[in-house]
Amino acid sequence: MPHDSVDEKDLELINALQLSPRASWAQLGRALALDPVTVARRWEQLNEAGLAWVTCVVGPALHSEFCMAYIEIECIPDRLDDTATALSAEPQVRYVHHLTGPYDLLAVAALRTPAEVSAYLRGTVGRLPGVRAYRAQMRTVGYSEPSRWRLRSLERSQQRALEPAGAPSATVGGARVDTVDRELYRLLHEDGRMSYAELADRAGISEPTARRRVKRLLAHRLLRLRCEMAQSLSGWPDSAVLWASVASQHLEATARSLTTLPDVRLCCALTGERNLLMMVWLRSLGDLPQLEATLTERSRHLCIVDRAACLHTVKQMGRLLDSEGRSVGHVPPNAEVFLGA
Template identity: 30%
Template sequence: MDPDRAGVPLRGRGEAGDVSNGAPAGRSLDDLDRRIVAALQLDGRASWSAIADLCGTTGPTVARRVQQLTDEGALKIAVMRGAGGSESHQFFFLRLKCGPTMALPVASRIAERPDVRFVTLLTGPHDIIAEVQVPREAGAYHTVVREVQTIPGVEAVIGELTLHVYKVSHDWARELLGLQPDDPVDTGEFEEFAFDAVDEAILDRLKLDGRASFAEVAEEVGLNESTVRRRFERLRSRRWAHVVTLVQAAALGFESEIQLRVDVEPARLTEVAQVLARRPEVRYLALPLGGNCLVAEVIARRTEDLYAFTTESLAALPGVTGWSASLELLTIKRGFVETPWWRSEVADVAAGLEVGELTG
């Protein structure tokens, strides 16, 4: 196998989240690591030589560093499903309040559900935010809420339907390569999608390793290579699937990841959404059913940048009447994929507590 061609698989990650020997929490990457990760965010299936050209290094160096970061649990390349609804499913936000010390166990249980797209622990009035894919059928929301309410440690659950997704950005570190951010607008790019059983099998395999070759995927799902390639390119061109590079924001030098709820005058929701979608620090933006508001995920390199965003951008935006925000503490799942570092972070914290108890 040519180690420089697109689609070369990464070794050492049979199952998402298998990070028993993962990197320490908050692992720091050097400048070249960061440029490589930024290039992978542009296209996680690009050839090593293409990535090397962007980063000013060699293909073998890129391959070696990506393999090391993957083995350490600092990086994961995966194929995620699009953020739009489907003909048979749509998305549902859950905001949870948990009992003392129960937020992490509850979030872990929720992340085990295959229908959960996103899970993170938060500061503020809610301990957890999760996004669930639910069937388009009567009683589906009630069933999800009832099931989550039975998890030990859950004290309160608020659910709301996702009406529209304006933006999902997977290449928020473009500046590390000297590139300008894209200028996305609400063009309906997150159209409803329809997967058949073959598409599901292909996506399930690529969720484990986004760089797996088409030949490998074809062998596992029982198809020929050209069929797998054609189907994957169709899913990708319609934005029904995305190749993404999961990495901690802190590892790339970003201090904060924020969950933001922006209160907006009802008549100006679309106008405000289109303005916010063009902001590079906004990497997710959606309209929930509950209240006149937009839900955004914001990433900030420094607290000063976050201050400027809120006081100069949000505060001056016509139609915005207020906002509330929470810090993301630990993201466990994103795009139906378990992050490769969360288990090692929890293990590091537990080990630190044990050492403290022994020495205290």
Template identity: 25%
Template sequence: MMPSATSELDRRIVAALMIDGRAPWRKIAAALDVPDRTVTRRGTALLESGAVGIHALADPHRTGRGDPFVVTLSCAPAVVWATGATIARRPETVTAYVVSGRAQCLADMWCPEGRQAQLFLHELGATPGVTELEVAPVLRYIQTLTTWDPGILTPAEAEALRVGDPITTWPVFSEPVRLDREDRALLRGLAEDGRRTFEELGRLAGVSEQTAARRVDALRSTGIVTLRAVVDPRVLGLPVAALLRLRIRPPAVETVAGALTASPYVRYAAMVMGEHQIIADVRLPTKDALRHLLTGAEWTEHVEAMESSLILDVLKQSEVLAASLQ
């Protein structure tokens, strides 16, 4: 549920949390030039409302969860939501949407190589309600919640909040790393609440507060763990949600990818194999803005075919289940 009144300050606070989800309220207040008490009150209300939550996500590739796939599913009309909920609850699922159009569910999933045939050919296909299944391996993530900038803060404000170098690529496709018991416990604690104190995290992991701080800083600085502000985009003034599937001439794929990265409306985008080369989740202020994006953006001249759908329901985002599924 969103706060009763979403103000411009609310949007600026959320944008600040998107840069550093663990930033103290006083640091956010200083960056935005707003009184500490006001930021603390409004920021706390946003977190308590569930409109924004701070959650850690480990790099799935480097922590051995396997390779990424975008899975689209067609379902029997009467069971679309129930089928989508079943997919969302699977441990392999990072994000799951119910959308309009011929494929009513979309999921971003991670699966190790040894389980891919079992998952895609047997388990998902046998899910009650699924009538058709398409699996598109992800070649590269163009945009994720970690790198999305909705353009709300000035460059100076963003720089005042940033910790370390900005993350430009996530996840990183490299050799897996091994997390020990303490690091896994810290990750679980941060996944539940990314703003937990180091004292709380230390108790969960059985280490001192200082050790917890040092380990969390190391996990974040290497990009193995990222803290994501999982945001209801309506709070940011972006209530229109759409999913785009783009078929692009191969020489122009990177050009379109670059244009999508630069757009404040593109919340998520992936370069994939299959019939379409790019899948993108866009969030906009109005349907007129969506119409302009689909017909007037310069990158559309490189698009041979486009399928667009409204996102009707978000069942899971960055491994966080919707409240209706918890």
């Protein structure tokens, strides 16, 4: 499915699945004024072309249960591709970005404890043949994550059509996970819209059990579904990483104010002097200076100390991406890191 065959209805469908990743074809059809069969066919084409997909990530209730390390890596020039490929094959590594600047790669790895981060840096990252040097910081607080980013293709009336009637409010924590839950996480990471029948068959449980467990994991915010798309389709084809310094007493308020900006896809606090990181999507790299001006106008306490353009996102939450941002492969997650052994 070539890019030029994607139309506004396809973008509306992606936006609808960002809002309600497991909505039925009938519900999606009502929101988009399309026949459910047509909706299913359009999604199948987008998905098979790697232009859009639904995946599963660990929810907020478990964010304190593991460590996220942001690792900047300086590569030997002719080994950069080898290093990026090796890192992308690691289930602990969630993202790999090729950046401008002295550090060629930014890898984001998830492990259970700081000690495991230390062992991973020394035993894996530091021993890769293409790595000349690296430095790492730990995430302390996540203020905004990519699952909250929206296309904004739908009218408000269409959004309301996707809201489930009488849906129970989400609850945080209070639920234990086991091997079946971890298997469901792996399967939903592969395809967040996998049917309950297929989930049940592949997890070796009954369909009612699969349905009940998935709903519990989502309701307790242990897992979160999200619809992703090739960045080249989004209207924001360029991206950059910004590092800022904010006095600790102003960090929370500053970060919260920045997450409302439509260009900010990720915002988190880090250890170290550069204690705030933002990943931004841009309509063009020429918009970056104006965005920086907007950020600093929002808070007089923020000082942007470094920035890098993202040349290629090699891996994104377990998906291997080509130069256009299309999904061309999948690396299963290490569920035990997130949901316990």
